[in-house]
Amino acid sequence: MSVPTQRLAGLDGLRGIAVGLVVVFHFFPAALPGGFIGVDVFFVISGFLITGLLLTERDVTGRISFGRFWQRRALRLVPPLIPLILIAATAAWLIGGDVLVGLGWQLIGAVTFGYNWVSIAGSASYFSATAPELFRNLWSLAVEEQFYLVWPFALVALLLVRNGRLRIGLVCALALASALGMGLLYQPGDPTRVYYGSDTHSFGLFTGAALALLSHRSGGRADVAPRLAALLARWRPGLGVTALAGVLAAAFLLPDTGAATYRGGLLAVSLLSAVVIWAAVQGQRFGAALDSRTLRYLGERSYGIYLWHWPVLVLLQSRWPMTLTSPTVRTSIVVGLLAVSLTLLAAGASYRWLELPVRSNGVRGSIRRLRSRSARSPFRRGWLALAAVTGLLLAGGTTAAMVTAPHQTSAQSEIERGLKAVDAAERQALQAERRATRSPASAPAPTGTGALITAVGDSVMLASAPELQAGFPGIAIDAAVSRGMDAAPDILKAQAKAGALRPVVVVGLGTNGPIRASQLDDIRAVIGPDRELVLVTAFAEREWTAGVNAALVTFAGRYRAVELANWHDAIAPHTDLLAGDNIHPGPTGGTIYAESVRAALDRLTQMPPAFGGLDAYRERDPARPLESRPPRMP
Template sequence: MRIKWFSFVRIAGLVSVLTYHFFKNAYPGGFIGVDIFFTFSGFLITALMLDEFAKTQRFRLLAFYRRRFYRIVPPLVLSVLVVVPLTYLISPNYITGLGKQIAAAIGFTTNYFEIMTGGSYESKFIPHLFVHTWSLAVEMHFYLIWGLLIAIFTQIIRRFDFDDAKKSRIFRRSVGILSLILTIESFTAMAVGSAGLADFSKVYFSSVTHSFPFFVGALLASFTGIKDIPRAFDRLMARSNVFVVSAELILTFVVLGLLGLRMQFSNRATYTGGILLASLLAALAIMLARILHNCTPNRQEPRWASFIADISYSMYLYHWPLFVIFSQLVSVPWAVVITLAIGVPFSALSYYIIEPMIAGKRPRALHGFSNVRLRGLQQVFVGAAVLLFAVTGYTAYRAPALTGLERQLWIGGIYQSTDQMTTTKNVVMAAVKTPSANGQTPAAPTKAPKGVSIIGDSVTLGTRDYLGKHVADSTIDAQGERTMDLAYNVMMTQQKNHVLRQNVVICIGTNALDGWQQQLDKLIHDLEPGHRLILVTPYDQRANPSWNSSKLADYERTLPAKFKFITIADWQKLAAQHPDVFKGTDGVHFAGRESGDIIYAQAVNDGLKAAAKTPLKK
């Protein structure tokens, strides 16, 4: 039984996710589209379970798993096979660890693979082609656990000495209570687990913390249903007005859209209520669509809506890797067009032809075409699959283990560790060789040593070798993911050990967290007299004025007017003049390109030249 208007719930989820991935800055909360899908899946699966028990007084677990397998796995495998050959169009960086990515996707463990490898849904470096399959992992984990729990419940309830109608009512109530308990537990785990996190990917990816939208949908199913409907909900539908329900449904979609405009992945409020609110709104939309189905017995759902809903799952699979690939070759608008031009036909091919054939059924698209030989069509697809499997296997085997950026950071880290050991040794030896008159360690020097101390993040670490050779008399301490408070700790340690040089260059800000202004003010205040401070403004090609990194850069430019010992090295401005340096990158790092090394060193040296004309801190 197909419920009219459910297609619009699926479409709302798909449009939200696609808009988020295509235009993330314009629609920063579009990731709630995944929660719309989760809530709908929880409702639909649970409603079908309730219908099956009401009709047969049984729930066939293996049949349920088999249906889920045929619906989820073939489109997933096909999308991988289609996408991988297209990776030859772009940099090998984008297939780094491809074999592991594919294994995680097909093994439905991408969510925990990303957690263990330090991946972020916001993707600060080169994005994984199949990172979006984290949601399939969470969904599959829900199916496995929920199916098993339902099977156990049905076996228990079947033993009751009641008539079938009463057993069905007990089963429905039990499902509702269990759904409510699991919703509360999962949501609480996300809300509590998000406390103190700088990156919320751990609670976002985890099946434990992000399964509550499914149970919100399951809870709704226990109150409503598809075929087997409780009397209270049946009476509600009988009293409903088609115009009122239609208006309420449209309004619900509008509120979901506005929520997508307001929510932020990096805001903790998203995890303490935002995602739950999105799930509840999705549940409301599902309920209203179910009521509208009954209110419009003589109306048909538009064919275009049914088509988009049918291909929504496959389109979700194709859109992200295709967009990642083509956005490296053409502008974003054209990448969107190409992604849709390739994704829609392959999604339709998957749903209407290939998936039914794999399940042993006649393809949906061939109904009415009895003259089409199915066996010949199957042979064509098998041949194509063999070829694509060979290409995918070869590509995964030849894929690099590290991206160019990761190699640069790794090498830079080794050089830095060596330099730090040398610096520490020199400090200790100087103290040993220069005792005071009474044999004690000499007093701290009254003047800071001349030269340049550079304290930076992953951008600085990636260009560390070049920077060290082209910034005279400099030492460099850089680390990935370094924030202003961590840079403060490095500066204070060097200051305490009397190795902080006269010119202090702070290359921090891309990873700016809330409280960045207080952190920078503290760094300025605690810098001892005898130093100059050169602040390198952060650059992120993706950033808009609302980002912390943009606000930090604007604030830094106001400081020289207040503090004569502060100078700005405007990397943000200089980098924006050289967009080619960042082509094919994450928009922050330049992946070891010498052209990027040159302009970064130029920004630092320009800042140092300007600083030479300013006084030391008094």
């Protein structure tokens, strides 16, 4: 027996809003920094609909058929996923390079609906902008599928509880436990574990399920007093509008890695989404307003839009890497609009020729209808043959992509090259120190300009380490991946305490996050007035890069003994010398990095009293006015 279904007012429109938030967040992140919350809106909708369908099936048939439920989910989710994987993987193979890295494990995660846990096990990051992970968006599909796998069993057990309020309370407790887990396990910096985890990010699904139980006739609605029910009915449109405004406000305000997001922010979005659903489904006027023509169109195709938008963006950026670091807003807009157009075309085709037929006739029924129509039309037989050949070619392309996928990105290769150089220098320094301990008279004194320089930086400096060592023999480099400016004061303080801090300090941080003036003040306080400071500007397509460089320029303008190494402007005309992420330099790019540092040091030596060629560090005149320093770099 089939279970009757009906279209619920407002849900397609809400889907359209949710997918729009996610797409804008990925295509134009600066315009909507919290648009990722659209996924949580989807979770609430899914929990509400799935639980409602299961409850209706139990009312109609007297039981819940697990097999039919999973079959319906497979028919809804799997067919659109197959062409996405084949086309995107083949396109990645044709493009080549970094976009192929990790493709094997990504495909395993996609076909097993375990993408989130495969990513966590592989230490992949949802928030990394340097790793072109082709199928990263499938993490949320995995969370939903894992919920669909276990929820029917849990719901059957819950339905054994006769008290409707207790039943709803238990589901709410599950939602709260998941949200608490996210808050407790959250770690600043990269919250991928709590964002991807089914255990810590299922509260939206449980919230939707609780709403379905409350709305169902076997739930708690009958327990609501008539006067309260009338009051809620009168307030419903206003509450719906207010809750929707709250969701949209969160899309502008919630930071993607901030503590507020994971310690209550996403839970609040889920609760607000539940209010929107309740107001739309129970109140026809608000639901009809949500189901405007445009939003309903997007909502009906939201699954395909969500599937295609991220691979399309990654492929475009891999094909034209300049779009990652273009200084013009116009270029970003053009690329974003192109990605939107391709996404809508792919999702529309999927909806028209795949999703609707399979939904109406099933896979076998759709194949039978296609064969029947093709038998009556040579033109359609030709198209069917072309589709079969195309499918074989795409399968071959996907296989080739998996076989030829490199083990690491070009950026990772450059960072590893720098790490080996730094490790080798540290081993040599340690050996020299041991020789000096055994025979002080035979120990050679450090020579070269690098012997006066301590450098602290991030992965960009690390990738440039071999060239810094070649340009400044004896330089001491302390650089690490994902390091921000906040780490510098403590690192320099430890070196000063150990007596290892040299007369010239080079700080190359700013790629991985915004900086504060107080952090720069702390750095100068640690190194003291008798040391020179060189600050390296940042080059990366990040929303904070311009602010970082502006802060560095402002700070350097306040002190004679602070100069800028203009890495940003030096590398901008030569992005072909960067790795595939357009951030980390290769050997020639590393030389430009080292030369930008040298130019800054040369400007410092031009200010009397000076280094005298960096081989005679002399005391500065603290009374000398700023106006007498040479012109600063442009």
